[in-house]
Amino acid sequence: MENKILIIDDExxxxxxxxxxxxxxxxSVFxxxxxxxxxxxxxxxxxxxxxxxVRLPDINGIDLLKQIKKEESAVEVIMISGHATIDIAIQATKLGAYDFIEKPLSLERVKIAVTHAMEKTNLVKEKDELIKINASGYEILGESKAIKYIKAQIxxxxxxxxxVLILGETGTGKELVATAIHTQSTRKTAPFIKVNCASIPESLIESELLGHEKGAFTGAVSxxxxxxxxxxxxxxxxxxxGDMGLSCQAKVLRVLENGEFERVGGLTSxxxxxxxxxxxNKDLLKEIEKGKFREDLYYRLNVMPIYIPPLRERKTDIPVLAKHLMNLFCRERGLPTKEFEESAMDTLSNYSYPGNIRELRNIIxxxxxxxxxxxxxxxxxxxxVGTKKVDDIFSESLSLSDAQKKLLKRYxxxxxxxxxxxxxxxxEALGIERPNLYRKMRELGIQK
Ligand SMILES: Nc1ncnc2c1ncn2[C@@H]1O[C@H](COP(=O)(O)OP(=O)(O)OP(=O)(O)O)[C@@H](O)[C@H]1O
Ligand SMILES: [Mg+2]
Structure with a gap:
């Protein structure tokens, strides 16, 4: 959550x-x-x-305030003026300005006003976050033993x-569990900051995590x-x-050990x-063996491990999730809810979901x-059941008759x-006689 401030003044x-x-x-200032x-x-x-x-070359600040409050109500506004009258100040406050500061600006006065205004906007933001989190999309669903155990652990x-160290394949709900841990903690009204260590380039991650001072390196303009x-x-x-580079791991380890660090290029701790x-989603013990993950960091982090098994190992969750997600999507689109026939639910339950719940969501x-x-x-x-297998036929180069045979077999x-x-x-479904089906299966090499 980066705090951005805009100043509109002609001076x-x-x-x-x-x-x-x-x-x-x-x-960050604009x-x-x-x-x-x-x-x-x-x-x-x-x-x-x-x-x-209040006085701008192209528009009266009070009129602008009115317009902004109508369109961008989330922005807090501090009015500044060199020719303030009490009337204007009252009018501004009535229109929703957070504060009114007279020029020449007193440094102290500005600092206090900014701190208070930021506290307020952050509270509003957090409230919105919490409301979002409480919305149905953030509930941890499932009735399998594994999910019950995970909920109890949380x-x-x-x-x-x-x-807490959360482990599990891609799409199993690691971020969901992390969010739940924060929202059920005593820190729930303080920030929940996510860092995706895989998506930040190695050269930037240190400054992303620890911050930097102005001029710490080329490009560090503020x-x-x-x-x-x-x-x-x-x-x-x-x-x-698991995707964090070794040098950054060393820095993180230090923060974990001392709760202390310096911004890049900074001296104050x-x-x-x-x-x-x-x-x-990586096996950290294997990464340690390969020399790609620090053992000491692993033991620091692994105080409370939570393992989320893949969906295919907790099939009983599939119908629960499928029904819930179907209701959700239909409601979002204003459609009547759709029901699964039993055989359809069986097909869903027997699929392997390499992308886990994210894949199930997409399918639903x-x-x-x-x-x-x-x-x-x-x-x-x-x-x-079809797509994935047919796809790998397309990536092979086969003679027409072999391709035909493979596709037929899949079908x-x-x-x-x-x-x-x-x-x-x-x-019946294939429109052939039963003996013919047996013959076809033998021909295609399908086991009964
Ligand atoms: N038990 C669950 N109940 C409801 N929704 C779930 C559950 N588990 C996962 N989801 C949903 O599945 C999607 C993927 O979950 P999430 O992003 O938490 O997975 P992840 O493990 O962090 O994946 P990745 O490793 O790819 O980052 C999200 O939309 C999430 O809300
Ligand atoms: Mg994730």
């Missing part, structure tokens, strides 16, 4: 002094000399706080400050507050930690109070869109599966 002096002060305090320019920036950037001059460890600092009093979620939740969304009927039949989901296998290996039904 160049004010723009440069204010922006220096605010940049030093660690904010400036505009006219109302029109300012509006453009407001539309483009996610601004938290606006300093707005309940137990969330209130403590213990480090001070940057790192994720550890942003997460102070809250939780940091180090996602894909910064102390933070942060709870660590990490996740990976596709069915919700593609199926007109309110009853979902096996045919409607035959694509999940007959799919029909057999869909009909639960009932020969009579399968033969």
């Amino acid at each position: 160049k002096n004010i723009l440069s002094i204010l922006s220096d002060i605010l940049k030093d305090a660690g904010y 400036t505009a000399g006219t109302g029109e320019e300012g509006l453009k920036i407001l539309k483009k950037e996610d601004i938290n706080l606006l300093f707005l001059d 309940e137990k460890c969330a209130p403590s400050d213990s480090k 001070r940057k507050i790192g994720k550890f600092e942003l997460a102070d009093k809250g939780t940091i979620f180090l996602d894909e930690i 910064i102390k933070v109070d942060v709870r660590i939740v990490a996740a990976t 969304e596709r069915i919700a869109i593609m199926t007109q009927d309110e009853k979902i039949k096996t045919e409607d989901i035959s694509f999940i 007959v296998e799919t029909q057999l599966e869909n009909n639960k290996y009932d020969m009579k039904k399968t033969a």
Whole structure:
């Protein structure tokens, strides 16, 4: 959560002094000399706080305030003016301005106003976050033993400050579990900061996590507050930690050991109070063997491990998730809810889901869109059994007759599966006699 401030004032002096002060305090600052320019920036950037001059060359600041409050109500506005009258100040406050500061600006007054206004915007943001988290999309669903155990583990460890390491294949719900740990903890009103260690280039991750000082390296044009600092009093979620490079691991280890670090290029040591939740789909013990993950970091992190098994190992969760997701998608689109026929649910349950719940979500969304009927039949989901296998036929180079044979084999296998290996039904579905089906199966090398 980066805090961005916009200053709209036609006095160049004010723009440069204010922006220096605010940049030093660690904010990202944007400036505009006219109302029109300012509006453009407001539309483009996610601004938290606006300093707005009352007298602008192109528009009256009070009128602009009115417009902004109507369109971008999340932005807090501090009015500044050199010719303030009590009337204008009252009017501004009534229109929703957070504060009113007279020029010449007092440094102290500005700093206090900014801190308070930021606290307010962050509270509002957090409230919105929490509301989102509580929405049905964030519930951990499932009735398998594994899910019940995971929920019990979350309940137990969330209130403590213990480090948690979440393990599981891609799409199994690691981020969901991390979010649940934060929202069920005593830190729930403080920030929950996510860092995807795999998506940040090795050269940038250190400054991303620890921050940097102005001029620490080429391109460090202003001070940057790192994720550890942003997460102070809250939780940091180090996602894909198995992909973090060794030099960064050493830095993180130091933060974990001392709760202290310096920004890149900085000398002062910064102390933070942060709870660590990490996740990976890699086997960290193997990574340690390969020399790619530090053993000491592993033992530091692995205080409370939570393992989420892949969906194929907890098949009883599939119907629960499928029904819930179908209701969700249909409701979102204003469609009547669709029901799965038993055989269709069997097909869904027997698929292997290499992409786990994320893949199941995609499949259900596709069915919700593609199926007109309110009853979902096996045919409607035959694509999940078919597509993947057919795809690898396309990536091979086969003679036409071999390709034909392979495709035919897949097709007959799919029909057999869909009909639960009932020969009579399968033969009917294929429009052939039963003895012919047996012959075809022998020909194609399909085991009964
Ligand atoms: N038990 C569950 N109940 C409901 N939804 C779930 C559950 N597990 C996962 N999901 C949903 O599946 C999707 C993938 O989950 P998530 O992003 O948490 O997985 P992940 O393990 O972090 O995946 P990756 O390793 O790819 O980052 C999300 O939309 C999530 O809400
Ligand atoms: Mg994830």
